[in-house]
Amino acid sequence: MVGLWTAATRSTPLLRGRLFSTIKPQVAAYDLVVIGSGPSATQCALESAKQGKRVAIVDKKTRLGGVCVHTGTIPSKTFREAVLHLSGYRHHGFYGKSYSMKTVTIEDILYRVQRVVSSEEDVVRAQLKAARVDVVPGFARFENEHEISIIRDDDDQKKKKNGSTTAGSSTLDSLSRIKADKFLIACGTRPAHNPLIPIDGKVVIDSDQILSRDMHQLPRSLIVLGAGVIGMEYASMVNVVPGHTVTVVDGRPDILSFCDREIISNLTYEMQSNGARFLLGETVKKVETTDKRVKVFFNSGKVLSADALLYTVGRQAATDGLNLEAVGLSRNHRGLININKNYQTDQPHIYAAGDCIGAPALASTSMEQGRLASCHMWNPNEELAATSQLENGNYPYGIYTIxxxxxxxxxxxxxxxxxxxxxxxxxxxxxxxxxxxxxxxxxxxxxxxxxxxxxxxxxxxxxxxxxxxxxxxxxxxxxxxxxxxxxxxxxxxxxxxxxxxxxxxxxxxxxxxxxxxxx
CATH class of the missing domain: 3.30.390.30 (FAD/NAD-linked reductase, C-terminal dimerisation domain)
Structure with a gap:
């Protein structure tokens, strides 16, 4: 790719890419553009920067870290630690179930969550800054095989006018197009929604909303629809809070079917000992809500009522809006992108990693996928020794239930x-x-x-x-x-x-x- 550093580029040290024009629309060129800022995105960016490549991260969020840091792994596991501490659960064997450190409130939980999330975001930002990786705010959209446009919403434009930017450079904030030799799509996922489930963010919520500031208290009675990893984690956390009841519902006959059955039996026994209830093989007919309650009607004729319903059935890749069709890439019904063993899409210079390519969708494996993708980008003939560990399943799987x-x-x-x-x-x-x-x-x-x-x-x-x-x-x-x-x-x-x-x-x-x- 051809391009020269200009005086404008030299006067803006935060811009590592090559600026094609100093008159709008601003266009810069990089060796690699990473779409997203989660575990796979940051690892690929950092690994590529170590090899002397010019790298930019484009993320629609003003906060770095992706789903992992802001709505997924870090918040949910911090929620778990807060609940274990405040409820005194770890000490019940010695002092009885009535023992607790203090009354568990959503304010105490959110305080801890926000502290940890803020610290983790600072770590990500510092790592990218130290590696001289540019961070470009906005939504990426492919225009052709080697160029993306940067779309910004009204809020971004208002912040820009007010002088409030997140990337630390007005040049980065004004970029409207970026060219690159290679791309990594690592845009993550969001909760999948069902038209039968009227999610309102109040009494019917998804996993992104359970730890939002709109939640004023932990529901004393909770229906968790979906007995997958996310559903079981949150169900078990609320289950140990004194005075709270949980009912887990799933249309499948088994809970976490990929796990050892004896281990799962131990988990369900422990949860039931704390009052949890499991309804398996049940499908929802309809859901009715009021300001403070939710009622679920099942096809079997059962009816459940609770303070809130948490819907955790599936995730959807956040690939819509990327205009993948413009570069000949297709998505499946969940928005997932097809890749080969080297994390290349149907376009060899466009890679994908992390949750947007499907299972195992773990933060740990996503980090390794991002690193391996970078290794293949710049050293395609080099044997990737670590690939075998991901291919043969020799990686740990952690489920943070209680x-x-x-x-x-x-x-x-x-x-x-x-x-x-x-x-x-x-x-x-x-x-x-x-x-x-x-x-x-x-x-x-x-x-x-x-x-x-x-x-x-x-x-x-x-x-x-x-x-x-x-x-x-x-x-x-x-x-x-x-x-x-x-x-x-x-x-x-x-x-x-x-x-x-x-x-x-x-x-x-x-x-x-x-x-x-x-x-």
């Missing part, structure tokens, strides 16, 4: 379906000194699936406090090809939850020994 769940590798269902012989080793938190110290949150389990002949580890599954932390021991061991004997012979700090690996290994080897004796 209690939390984590897994890596295969489940019993998968091994049975594939006709693979396996044995299990189990450790209960109650067997660990650390587990005893933790009281109510000690009802956890670590489960190792392994080959009874070679002792190869097929998968590790955990539920309980710290499950999303200790799962990484299993992840690394599997990646290094360690067998079950590694856990048996390893020395772990004492007292820790990590000891569960040794206890589970000994349990599994004991099962093998007994089976041998019986035969």
């Amino acid at each position: 209690p939390e769940i984590s897994m890596v590798g295969q489940t019993e269902q998968q091994l049975t379906k594939d006709c693979v012989n396996y044995e299990i080793g189990i450790a209960k938190y109650s067997e660990l000194a650390k587990g005893q110290m933790m009281g109510a949150m000690a009802g956890g389990t670590l489960k190792i699936l392994f080959d009874p002949d070679t002792l190869k580890v097929f998968g590790v599954h955990a539920i309980g406090e710290g499950a999303t932390e200790i799962i990484h021991i299993g992840q690394v061991a599997m990646a290094m090809g360690c067998s079950l004997t590694y856990f048996r012979d390893a020395v772990f700090n004492y007292p820790t939850l990590a000891e569960a690996y040794r206890v589970a290994a000994l349990n599994g080897l004991g099962r093998l020994s007994r089976n041998t004796e019986e035969h």
